[in-house]
Structure formats: C-alpha cells, structure tokens
Amino acid sequence: MSNEIEAIKDPGLPAHVHRKADTDPVAEKRAERQVAILFLISALGTLLFIFAYYFVPEDVFFFFPVLGNTNAHQLFLGLGLAIALFFIGAAAIHWAKTLMPDLEVIAMRHTLRSDEEDRDALVTTAKERAGAAGLGRRSLIKRSMGLSLGLIGLSPLVLLRDLGPLPGDELTKTSWKAGTRLVTDPGDRPIRPEDLEVGAVAQVLPEHFGEERRHLSDIAKDAVLLIRLRPEEFQLSSERLSWTYDGIIAFSKICSHMGCAVALYEQTTKHLLCPCHQSTFDVPRAAKVIFGPSARALPQLAITVDSEGFLIAQKPFSEPVGPSFWERSS
C-alpha cells in the first residue's frame, strides 16, 4: 500500500459518561435499596426451599397452567432454589452495574515472546545441560532407555487384557438349535401356528430350561419375530420357503445394522422398520433391505412344528445375527 492512502483516524477512547447513581444521591440510594431487595428475594427463595423440603407432601399433584399436572413438592423445592440462586446473581450484578466503579481503564499487553537474550540463554543452557548429561554421546544409554520406556508402555495394555474374554464363537452362535421350541416373550408359553392370525406379529425366544432367568446377553441374540402372512404372499426361493411354516416366517429381531430391536411392523406394506436408524426390511422377500443404512437382510430362522403341533426351530440360524463385525464372512 502506498503512503498516500490515509486511513480513517482512531478518535481515541470516548469520554466517560457518568451514571445517574454516580451524580445523584437519590438515585444512589434507590439503587442501594434495589440491591437489598434483590438479596431479600433470594432469602425468601431459600425459605421457600426449606419449607417445601419439610412441609410440602411429596404425593400432592395439582394443575399448574402450562406445566400441566405437577408435583407440588418438586415444583416448590425447585422454584425456591431457583429464586434463591438467581436473585443473588441479580443483586450482585445490579450492584456492580449501578454502584461499583465503572470507569473503563486501559492496560497494556506485554509481548508473549521472551527477550532475544533470554531465548539465547535458554538454548545455551539447555545445550550445555544436555551435553553434561551426555545424551548425545552415550548412545548405549539412550537406546536402552528408549527400549525400557517403550516396553513399560506396554504394561497397562497387558493389564487391561482381563477386561473381557475373547469373542470366540459368541458372536456367531445363538441359543437356537434344531428342535428348540419357540416360546412367547413375555409369558414363556410354547405356541402353535393357529395362535397367530394372518397379519399378526409375535416376539418369541427359544425355550428356556432351569430356574435361572434368561441373561440379557442371550436375549440380545435370541430374540425372534414371528410374522404370519398368507402363504401366497411370499416371494421366496424354494429353500427359504421351506423355512417358513404355513405362512409363518421368523426373523432375528436384532437389527443387522446396529443391533436395535426391529420392532415396528407395518401390516399394510408388510415392512419391518428399525426405529433407531430406519432400516426397512421387506417381509415377503425374506426381510430384504429396501431402505435405510442396513446392508444385510435380517437372518431368517427356519421353523416347523413338532409332533405336538408346537412351533420349533428346524435348525440354528445359518448366519450370525446382529450387527456386522470384522470376522463375519458375508
């Protein structure tokens, strides 16, 4: 830029304007009273808080406009606390704004960079000290130190090993086996095909023996949805068709995307929708993904009936259920 262009000049800090309370004793007194009143409101808030804590019963609900049906104890306790806190702040700020000195002052910044002298001195000292330690010369020490420090960094990693077991076949196996009965969840009752009407959906789990309750980690793999269509509505390969029974088709309920429960069934479109990320699966076409982020169909469980007429699994799932993982082969 040439020197001819002259920038607009900085007029400098404007003159200080006095507040009313600075010049008028009446205004000053008024401000003082206002601050005191604000502090007093806060004190009342604390009293309300204490009163509510001890004397407002916890099971009283009443209608409060906007909020609707409100618990009196919770509301007054909270309002008391809010008033107590807020008005301390309001008082302090009002005090600062009206009565405390409000003269703008100018302070100078210091350069953050150290003086050249100090910087040079630091370099010299650091070099000298490092030289005295012989860091540059004693390569044997340097290397062995590097080795030991590097190795000791491994110990926390080693220590963390027992955080959990290796996956093994946990991700690929479920509790479903050939002949496992399908039981309702909740209720644990075995079901017959005729219990399901066309268009109905049921959540089932594998039959569970023993006193102990099911582990959530089993439910996280075993949950299955039964859906009954009219048999002619299926558009399945003959193999997959043989996995259904009289219009009843069974899918893993655990989403093939990120493992949420695929819980929404739309009867008119025959779509299954995962509420987490909206992956949409087409039931008549073996839960093929027709929308959303999931890349795989829901695994289908092959079902049939046993001699007593209850629904059972023909065989275990033919692929891992739930979200993908590295070792999954397809």
Add this chain to the structure above:
Amino acid sequence: MTARERVAGTVANYVDERTGAAKWMKKNLTKVFPDHWSFLLGEIVLYSFIILLLSGTFLTFWFDPSQREVIYDGSYVPLQGLHMSAAYASTLHISFEIRGGMLMRQIHHWAALIFMAGMVVHLMRVYFTGAFRKPREFNWIIGVGLLTLGIVEGFLGYSLPDDLLSGTGIRIAEAIIQALPVVGSYLAFFAFGGAFPGEAFIPRIFTVHVLLLPGIFLALITVHLMLVWYQKHTQWPGPGRTEKNVVGYPLMPAYMAKAGGFFFIVFGVTAFLGAVASINPIWLYGPYNPGQVSAGSQPDWYMGWLDGLVRMAPPLETYLFGYTISWNILIPGLIIPGILFTGMALYPFIESWITGDKREHHLLDRPRNVPNRTALGAMSLTFMLVALINGGNDIIATTFSLSINQVMWFSRIGIIVLPPLAFVITKRICLSLQRADRELVLHGRETGRLLMLPHGEFVEVHEPISPELAWKLTAHEQAPALVLADVDARGVRRAGSLKNKLRKRISQANAESIAKPTANDLKEIEHH
C-alpha cells in the same frame, strides 16, 4: 485501624509470608477484562461445569452403578415387580423417594445440555471473530478437545440409568466398536466384559463418567483459563482499542461481582429448568431389554448429528476374503466425525497458511470482514444442522405427516448440496455488509427526512456518522492475497508448485473484499 482490618491484615500477612502472594494479588486485582456479552458464553460453560460437579456428587450418594438384577419394589407403581438393573432401580429411587432427588437429576441433565450448548456457542464466537489466531491456538485445541470429551461424557452420563432408551444407545455404541476392522469384536468384548450387554459396562462407564473424564476436564479447563488470564482476553475493535492494549474493567470489584453474580444467574436458571421442565423421564421408558425398543429413540441433541449421519448412510458393506468392512457404520460413525474434528482442531494453522499471517492478534474480527472464514463456518454449521435434522427424521416425519423416506432423501441430498450453497450465500452476504459499511462511512446515516430542492427534486438527508463509529467500521485490516512465485529467483520451477498454486488460489479467494473507505475517500466526497 479497625478490628476487622487488623484481622484481615494478620491473615494476609500469614499467607504472604508463606507464599509471597501479595505481589501477584496486587497486580491481578486490578487486571483489566474487556466487556462484551459474547465473552460470557465461555463463563456459562464454566459455571455449568461447576453445577454438574455439585449436582453429580449429590446423585452418586444414592446411585448404584450396577447391572445386578433386582426386583423393583419402590413407590412408582407401574414398574413394581419388574426385574431391572440396580442402576435403573436406584435412579427411580433418586427420582421418587429422595427429596430433591428428582430436582437434582433434572438440574444435572439440564446443566449437561447447557454445558454442551455453551461450548458450541462459545466455539462459534471464538471461530467467527478469529479469536483462535496466534497466540491462542493452544486454547483452541484444548477447546476442541473439551468439546469432544464433552460429547463422550454426556453420552456416558445419560447411559448410566440403564433404561430402555439409554440401553439402545449403548447397543449402538457397541455396534460402532464392533464395526472396527480387525480389532472390533475384541475391543467390544473387552469393553463389555463379554457379550453385549453383560454386567460390566455400567460400573465401568460410571468410573469414567464421575472420575476419569471430570478429572481431565478439570485439568484442561484450568490450563484453558490460565492461558486466557496470561495472554489477556481479546477485545472488539473500537475507539481507543489497539492490538497493544486492553480496554475494560478491573477485576476488583466490578468484574468480580459481575462474574460471581453470573454464576448464580446460570445456576438459578438451571434450577428453574430443573424445577419446571421434565427431562429424561426414565420411568416412562422402562428397564433395558435388548429385545425391546421404543419408537422415536433419540439421543441427546449433541449426539443427534452423529445419529443423523448414521441414519442417512448408504447401505454399504464390503465382504473380502471372508471378512466384513461395514462402511455404513465406519464412514458416518468414525471417519466423517474424525475428519470434522481434526479439521476443526487444525483450522488456526490452515488459516495462517492461507493468509501467511504469523503475527499476534488481540483485536477481534467482525465476521463480515473475513468472508471466507465466516462462509466456511456457515458451511460447517449447515452440514451439522442437516445431520442433526436427520437425527430426528422419525420425529419430523410424524410431526409434519411426511414419510420417513422423504425426510431421509432430503437429508441425503441436502448434506451434499446445502453446505456449499451456505458458503456462497454467506460470502455474498458478508461482502454486501462490507459494502453497506462502506456506504455508511462515506455517505452517512439515512435520516428518513426528505428534502424538496427548489427545482422540485426530492433528496434524503444523510447525517454523517460519529468518528467513533467510522473508526469501528474501518479499523480492520484488508490484507492482500499472498504473492507466491511459481519459479524461484533463478528461474527454476519450485518443488511443490501444485501446492503453491492451491495456496495462491485459496489466498486470493480469501482476500476478496470490498475496499474499506479511507480518509482520502472521505475528503474526496467532501469536495463534491
């Protein structure tokens, strides 16, 4: 000397003889802080952090971070007799049987939302005004770190009650870990102590939530504030303000009273929200069961953009030599957030590379005067906003009677088209505002008074603006684009000339501006 002064003197003497604090205190009691409402945003974050520590400590007195199964026998009738984890049961206990427990839970959750929102807005303030520039790059990086950890801390916090909604969130987090190539399933099993959900996760994240991360926060916030203190606060340009000075109010008493008072204001507002605004009513969700889910499952808003990205991802997986790579999880869940946050952390260095500016800056930029930066900010925000909208696509679809597919396709296209559009529009707006500033300085303020000249022409009377305002509108620098030669002094093509070319291009775009009025321009107008 009054008795009170004598006591104070004795105490001060005692402390000073052991610490030498008097010298430091003397200097810093009159330390000057510039005043502007936007400088309070960081304070809100600091105060909500303190509120979080206080209310969180209260909650730990009753919360039982355990996934051990219990049968609920508390006072909330609809859940009586149900099997649930001790974590969920104790959260119900805090909510319904501990007096003030519900209030504290709600204050804690609201404070967490304010903490996150405060950080985002504070970050925007720092970004759009250029407060991250030298010498404040360290603080910018610490800030980005705090924001990232804040997202994690918030997620862990709302996961602790082990209700149906938060359990679903944990399930999704587990799927992201599991999707990592090679080590995913191992890491997932280590994190959960076995197959999902197991019984180890809640106790573990409890330790991380109440000890590890708050400790890191405390350390980082301390460094953040010490740097602000030491480097002194930035200030807006204005009359009497330069790169070399700080104009404002001394710490004692006015600034102390204002900042201290503001803490109570923030706490008061948070308590008010906790009193009247129900948040995370976990008793309505029921205990977690991996076979169940509630429709409209939503994370808290600061995770919503991430969920939105995951929702809009194309269904892409690669199966190679018997292994699976889940791009539909890795890209939205890890790669894009990684790029966004790394880019954000590196931004001060990128900008200084573009401008070639290595000087210290203590005067803030008005966003319009740095169109490219402002436009880039608007572009990033638009990206985040589209992602966030898609994070609530189910709610939006049901609220506005749209199909979820329409909302999803809007987001999928919008996330690619809208950010660049936001860039262009914002840049144009900035330049127009610069033009308006120029007009204002040169021709003064429109008064709205019309004057009929003797020959019948109407003109509007313009009033000259104050010298203070004229200075404020022209105090900024308009640096020219970098001049980078493709060939060096001896006429040899430089290595990396492609990089040079790119830098030159960006630098030129960056320097685009409406020339600010000079004193010469003003004089010229006066002559007319």
